[in-house]
Amino acid sequence: MPNILMPALSPTMEEGKIAKWLKKVGDPVKSGDVIAEIETDKATMEVEAVDEGPLTAILIPEGTENVKVNTPIAVIGEADALSPPALRATSPVKGEEKSGAPPLSSPLAGEVASRSGAGGGPTPTDPEIPAGTEMVSMTVREAIREAMVEEMRRDKDVFLMGEEVGQYQGAYKISQGMLDEFGPERVVDTPITEHGFTGIAVGAAFGGLRPIVEFMTFNFAMQAMDHIINSAAKTLYMSGGQMGCPIVFRGPNGAAARVAAQHSQDYAAWYAQIPGLKVVMPYSAADAKGLMKAAIRDPNPVIFLENEILYGKSFEVPKLDDWVVPIGKARVARAGKDVTIVAFGIGMTYALAAAEKLAAEGIEAEVIDLRTIRPMDIATVVESVKKTNRCVAVEEGFPQFSVTSEIAAQVMTHAFDWLDAPVARVAGKDVPMPYAANLEKLALPNADEVVAAAKGVLYV
Amino acid sequence: MVVKSAYMARKAGTRDKSELKNSGFTPEEEIQAYSDMLLIRRFEEKAGQLYGMGFIGGFCHLYIGQEAVVVGLQMAQEEGDQVITSYRDHGHMLASGMDPKGVMAELTGRRGGYSKGKGGSMHMFSREKQFFGGHGIVGAQVPLGAGLAFADKYKNNGRVSFTYFGDGAANQGQVYETFNMASIWKLPVVFVIENNRYAMGTAAPRSTAMADQLGARGGAFGIPFEQVDGMDVHAVKEAGDRAVEHCRTGEGPYILEMMTYRYRGHSMSDPAKYRAKEEVQKMREEHDPIEQVKARIIKGNIASEDDLKKIDAEIRVIVTEAAEFAQGDPEPDVSELWTDIYVTA
Ligand SMILES: Cc1ncc(C[n+]2csc(CCOP(=O)(O)OP(=O)(O)O)c2C)c(N)n1
Ligand SMILES: [Mg+2]
Numbered sequence: 001m002p003n004i005l006m007p008a009l010s011p012t013m014e015e016g017k018i019a020k021w022l023k024k025v026g027d028p029v030k031s032g033d034v035i036a037e038i039e040t041d042k043a044t045m046e047v048e049a050v051d052e053g054p055l056t057a058i059l060i061p062e063g064t065e066n067v068k069v070n071t072p073i074a075v076i077g078e079a080d081a082l083s084p085p086a087l088r089a090t091s092p093v094k095g096e097e098k099s100g101a102p103p104l105s106s107p108l109a110g111e112v113a114s115r116s117g118a119g120g121g122p123t124p125t126d127p128e129i130p131a132g133t134e135m136v137s138m139t140v141r142e143a144i145r146e147a148m149v150e151e152m153r154r155d156k157d158v159f160l161m162g163e164e165v166g167q168y169q170g171a172y173k174i175s176q177g178m179l180d181e182f183g184p185e186r187v188v189d190t191p192i193t194e195h196g197f198t199g200i201a202v203g204a205a206f207g208g209l210r211p212i213v214e215f216m217t218f219n220f221a222m223q224a225m226d227h228i229i230n231s232a233a234k235t236l237y238m239s240g241g242q243m244g245c246p247i248v249f250r251g252p253n254g255a256a257a258r259v260a261a262q263h264s265q266d267y268a269a270w271y272a273q274i275p276g277l278k279v280v281m282p283y284s285a286a287d288a289k290g291l292m293k294a295a296i297r298d299p300n301p302v303i304f305l306e307n308e309i310l311y312g313k314s315f316e317v318p319k320l321d322d323w324v325v326p327i328g329k330a331r332v333a334r335a336g337k338d339v340t341i342v343a344f345g346i347g348m349t350y351a352l353a354a355a356e357k358l359a360a361e362g363i364e365a366e367v368i369d370l371r372t373i374r375p376m377d378i379a380t381v382v383e384s385v386k387k388t389n390r391c392v393a394v395e396e397g398f399p400q401f402s403v404t405s406e407i408a409a410q411v412m413t414h415a416f417d418w419l420d421a422p423v424a425r426v427a428g429k430d431v432p433m434p435y436a437a438n439l440e441k442l443a444l445p446n447a448d449e450v451v452a453a454a455k456g457v458l459y460v
Numbered sequence: 461m462v463v464k465s466a467y468m469a470r471k472a473g474t475r476d477k478s479e480l481k482n483s484g485f486t487p488e489e490e491i492q493a494y495s496d497m498l499l500i501r502r503f504e505e506k507a508g509q510l511y512g513m514g515f516i517g518g519f520c521h522l523y524i525g526q527e528a529v530v531v532g533l534q535m536a537q538e539e540g541d542q543v544i545t546s547y548r549d550h551g552h553m554l555a556s557g558m559d560p561k562g563v564m565a566e567l568t569g570r571r572g573g574y575s576k577g578k579g580g581s582m583h584m585f586s587r588e589k590q591f592f593g594g595h596g597i598v599g600a601q602v603p604l605g606a607g608l609a610f611a612d613k614y615k616n617n618g619r620v621s622f623t624y625f626g627d628g629a630a631n632q633g634q635v636y637e638t639f640n641m642a643s644i645w646k647l648p649v650v651f652v653i654e655n656n657r658y659a660m661g662t663a664a665p666r667s668t669a670m671a672d673q674l675g676a677r678g679g680a681f682g683i684p685f686e687q688v689d690g691m692d693v694h695a696v697k698e699a700g701d702r703a704v705e706h707c708r709t710g711e712g713p714y715i716l717e718m719m720t721y722r723y724r725g726h727s728m729s730d731p732a733k734y735r736a737k738e739e740v741q742k743m744r745e746e747h748d749p750i751e752q753v754k755a756r757i758i759k760g761n762i763a764s765e766d767d768l769k770k771i772d773a774e775i776r777v778i779v780t781e782a783a784e785f786a787q788g789d790p791e792p793d794v795s796e797l798w799t800d801i802y803v804t805a
Contacts, residue, residue: 005512005513007512007513008511008512008513008514009512009729031505032744045731050505050508050509069513069514070513070514163660163662164660164661164662167661167662167666167734168660168661168662168734171660189662189666189667190667191628191631191659191662191667191668192598192599192628192629192631192632192659192667193631193632193633194632195632195633196631196633219596219597220597220598222597223597223599223632256518257517257518258517258518258569258580259518259519259580259582260518260578260579260580260582260583260596261579261583262582262583262595262596262597263518263519263582263596429797429798430801431797431798431801432801434577434578434792434796434797435517435518435566435569435575435577435578435579435580435583436569436570436576436577436578436791436792436796437517437569437791438791438792438794439569439577439578439791439792439794439796439797442794442797443797
C-alpha cells in the first residue's frame with residue numbers, strides 16, 4: 001500500500017509542519033482531493049492526492065512540527081497500486097519560480113548553503129557607520145525593499161515598474177506590500193514586454209521621473225538591451241549634457257539553482273563595459289540598502305545587480321534614518337597581510353569562506369568587496385596589493401573579457417612593481433550553465449578554488 | 461474490441477494519416493486522443509511528484525489541463541512538420557512521440573535525457589521528432605518558429621511549423637515583427653496561442669488589451685485567425701486541419717487562438733493565490749479535456765469503463781518506468797561540462 005511522503009513544497013524546504021488533516025482515516029480519496037495543509041517556513045500550502053483509494057492510516061498527527069521531507073505521513077489506497085506513493089503540492093512560496101537550495105535528499109544538498117554561507121571572520125568597522133549606531137538584522141530582500149520604500153516616501157517622482165511587482169507582490173517578493181502603500185500609479189505591473197516597458201521607463205526618466213525598473217531576472221533584460229544602452233546610457237553624451245537619464249535597472253542576476261543556461265547568467269561584465277552606466281553589485285544587506293538609496297538618487301542610469309541566493313541571507317544593517325552607501329567605493333571586508341582577495345556580490349561568499357580556510361593554515365587574506373563594478377574603486381585594491389604583493393580576483397561570471405580580467409589589467413598597470421606573482425583569477429567555467437546538478441556545481445566557482453588560487457600566488 | 465493505446469500504436473508506426481482527414485473522430489481516433497492526453501496528464505503528475513521528492517530541480521512547468529491542444533494539433537500534423545514552444549513543453553514532446561524516459565531523465569538531469577541532462581525541463585529538443593524546444597525566454601520561440609517555416613518554404617518541402625506561445629508571450633514585440641514577416645513572405649507557420657488566461661500571476665486582462673481576442677491581432681497583418689475551444693480535442697483537431705490546409709497550399713501563416721486553462725500553478729512553487737479555487741474546480745468539472753473524450757467514448761459504446769481502466773494502467777506503467785529510469789540513470793559524466801560548446805569538425 002503506498003505511503004504518502006512529506007512533500008518538498010519548495011526547493012529550499014527541508015522540513016515542515018502538518019498543520020491540518022482534511023481527510024480522516026477511512027475517507028475515500030480521489031485524485032486531486034486536498035488531503036492536508038502543510039506549513040513551510042514561507043507559506044501554508046495544500047497537498048493534493050494523486051493516488052485514489054481510502055485513507056488507510058495517518059502516520060503523523062496534525063500539529064506535528066519539523067517533519068522531514070520524504071518522511072511517510074499517511075497510507076492510502078489498496079495494495080495493488082500501479083504507481084507508487086503520490087502526493088503533490090499545489091502551492092509553495094515565494095517567487096515566480098523559486099530556486100535556492102533543493103531539499104537535502106537531492107544531489108545538490110549543501111551546495112547552495114555553501115555558496116551563500118556566512119563569511120564570518122573579523123570585519124573591520126565600516127568607516128561610514130557612526131560609532132554607537134544600533135544594528136538590526138535584516139535580509140538582503142528586506143534591505144532592498146526598505147531602500148525603495150524610503151526613497152519613494154521621500155521623492156514622489158520615484159516609482160517602481162516591472163512584471164509581477166504589484167498584485168503578485170514581486171516574483172521574488174522584493175516589492176511585497178509596496179502596492180498597498182503606494183498604489184498602482186507608483187507600483188506598476190507591466191505586461192511581459194521588456195523592450196517596450198524599458199523604453200517607456202527611459203522616456204519617463206527623460207521626462208523628469210525617477211523610475212526603478214525591476215527585471216524579473218537580468219536574463220530577460222537582454223530583450224531590453226537596446227534601450228538600456230542606446231537610449232539610457234548614451235543620450236546624455238549625444239545631447240551635449242542636456243538629457244540625463246536618472247533610472248535604476250534592478251533584479252536578480254547570476255546563477256540561482258538548477259535553472260540552466262538561459263536563466264543563470266551573470267551580466268556584471270556586460271554592463272560594466274558601457275560608458276554612461278554605473279554598475280553596482282552588493283553582497284551584504286547593509287550595502288544593498290545603502291547602495292540602492294544611492295542608486296535611486298543618482299542622476300545617471302544605474303544597473304543594480306542582485307542575487308537570488310543572497311535574498312534570504314541576513315546581515316547587520318545600521319539603524320539610521322538615511323543610510324546611504326556611496327557608489328564607487330570598495331570595502332575592506334576582512335583585513336590581512338598575506339594575499340588580497342577581490343570579490344563582489346555572491347563571489348564574496350567564496351572569498352570569505354576561503355579566507356577562513358586560509359586562516360586555519362596561518363595565511364592571512366585581506367578580502368575586498370568591490371560593491372561597485374563601474375566606476376571601479378581600483379585604488380583600494382592597489383593599496384591592499386602594495387601591502388600583500390599578491391592578488392586573487394573572484395567572480396561567478398564567465399572568465400573571458402570579464403570583471404576579473406579588468407581587475408588583473410588594472411592591478412598590473414597600477415601595482416606592477418609591487419606584485420610578487422601574476423594576478424590569479426577564479427571565475428565561472430567557460431561553458432553555458434548546465435542543468436544537471438553535478439555539472440552545475442562544477443561550472444560554478446567555490447571556496448576551494450579560491451584557496452588554491454591564493455596558495456598559487458603565494459607559491460605554497 | 462481490442463484497445464491499444466495510441467502511444468504504443470505510434471511507436472509501432474501504424475497511424476494512418478488519410479483517415480485523420482475526416483471530420484469527426486473514428487473510434488480509433490477517440491481512443492488515440494484519450495490515451496495521448498492521459499499519457500501527458502499522468503506524466504505531469506509524476507513529474508510533480510518527483511519535484512516534491514527533490515529529483516527535479518529548478519523550474520518545472522506542468523501542462524495539466526491543456527492536453528487537448530497539443531494532442532488535437534498533433535492529430536492534424538504530418539510526419540516531418542515541426543513543433544516549437546516555450547518552457548511549458550512536456551506535453552508537446554510527448555505528443556511529438558518523444559520517449560517519456562528520455563524526457564523524464566532530462567527533468568532529473570541525467571545522462572539519458574534528451575539534452576544529456578544539460579538542458580533540463582525548459583530546454584529539450586529532438587531533431588528526430590522535429591521538436592525544436594523548449595525555450596526559456598518568453599516569446600523567443602515565435603520568430604524561431606517562423607524561421608523554421610522560412611526554411612521549409614525555401615526548401616519547398618511541404619512542411620508546416622507549429623509555433624506555440626502563451627497569452628503572456630503575446631505581448632512581446634517580436635511576436636508582431638514575426639507576424640509581419642510571416643505574412644509578407646507567406647511562411648507556412650501555424651501560430652498557436654495557448655490562451656490559458658494567466659501569465660504567471662497576471663490574469664490576462666490585467667496585462668493585455670482585448671485579452672480574449674489575441675488571434676485577432678493577426679488580422680492587422682492579414683493573417684487568418686480562429687478562436688478555438690482548446691479544451692475540446694475535436695474542435696482543436698478540426699481547426700488544426702483547416703490551418704494546415706491553408707499553410708500547405710502556400711497561402712501563408714494561420715493563427716489558432718486556443719482557449720485553454722492550466723490547473724496547476726505557473727511552476728511548482730507558485731501558490732496560485734491570484735485566482736479562486738472555485739474557478740479551477742469549475743474548469744476541471746465542466747471542461748476537462750480527458751473527461752470530455754471519456755464521456756464520448758462511453759456514450760458511443762466505443763469502449764467500456766474497464767477498457768479505459770486498462771489503458772490507464774498501461775499508461776501508468778509507461779510513466780512509472782520512465783520515472784524509474786529517470787531516477788536510476790546516472791548523472792552526466794563530468795567531462796560533459798566541456799562538450800557541445802562548439803561543433804568540432
Ligand atoms: C523575456 C522573459 N520575461 C520574463 C520571463 C519570466 N516568465 C516566465 S514564464 C512567464 C509567464 C508567461 O506566460 P504565458 O506566455 O501566458 O505562458 P504560460 O506560462 O501561461 O504557458 C514569465 C513572466 C521569461 N522567462 N522571459
Ligand atoms: Mg498563459
